[in-house]
Amino acid sequence: MTRYVFQNQGTCSRAILLDVDGDTINQVTFEGGCAGNLKGIGTLVAGQSAERISKMLEGTRCGGKATSCPDQLSQALRQVRAVERGEEVGSRLKRVE
Numbered sequence: 764m765t766r767y768v769f770q771n772q773g774t775c776s777r778a779i780l781l782d783v784d785g786d787t788i789n790q791v792t793f794e795g796g797c798a799g800n801l802k803g804i805g806t807l808v809a810g811q812s813a814e815r816i817s818k819m820l821e822g823t824r825c826g827g828k829a830t831s832c833p834d835q836l837s838q839a840l841r842q843v844r845a846v847e848r849g850e851e852v853g854s855r856l857k858r859v860e
Contacts, residue, residue, distance in 0.1 A: 768859055769855055773828055
């Protein structure tokens, strides 16, 4: 299992902590934001395919914003998959031990 932290942009939540094992999401925790909704998202995505969830949440908007917490999770999951393929990603994703 690998743990990452992703710095959100354009949302009320500041960051996402992700525990991923291959393509399986083990745990997702948001820092800040709408606590109840984000806890619910974390529960719903646990045990799911990172690729499937990323595709499902991509482009979700919050109000008039160009992004949302689910969209940021989609971006984080795409970057995690890229890192695991050995690709370079932006500075918003960090691996934590």
